[in-house]
Amino acid sequence: MEVAFKNRPHLVEQASGFIRMDVLQKQEDPDQFWLYTQWEDEKSYEAWHTSHKYQESHTGMPKGLKLLSEYTDIKKFNYLCS
Numbered sequence: 001m002e003v004a005f006k007n008r009p010h011l012v013e014q015a016s017g018f019i020r021m022d023v024l025q026k027q028e029d030p031d032q033f034w035l036y037t038q039w040e041d042e043k044s045y046e047a048w049h050t051s052h053k054y055q056e057s058h059t060g061m062p063k064g065l066k067l068l069s070e071y072t073d074i075k076k077f078n079y080l081c082s
Contacts, residue, residue: 001031001033001061001062001065002025002030002033004060004061004062005023005033007060008057008060009056009057009059009060011053011054011056011057012037012048012053012054012057014053015044015047015048015051015053016044016047016048017039017040017041017043017044017045017047017048018037018038018039018040018044018048019037019038019039019040020037020038021035021036021037021038022035022036022037023035023036024036032071038079042076
């Protein structure tokens with residue numbers, strides 16, 4: 001999975017409203033990855049998430065990979081400050 005993330009096609013960077021994405025690997029569980037993305041607004045994220053490019057961006061995922069529902073969760077936050 002780590003190789004798939006490092007070699008991803010970077011299609012999200014072309015999405016309107018996209019700011020950045022960080023891929024994090026949990027130290028105590030290296031099989032667990034977290035994706036942290038920043039968007040200009042929720043509408044931009046929703047447009048990306050329902051787009052054909054979103055589906056295309058996942059073509060490099062390892063065959064047979066199963067996303068566990070207890071770990072698959074989208075959380076949305078409002079930006080306050082740095």
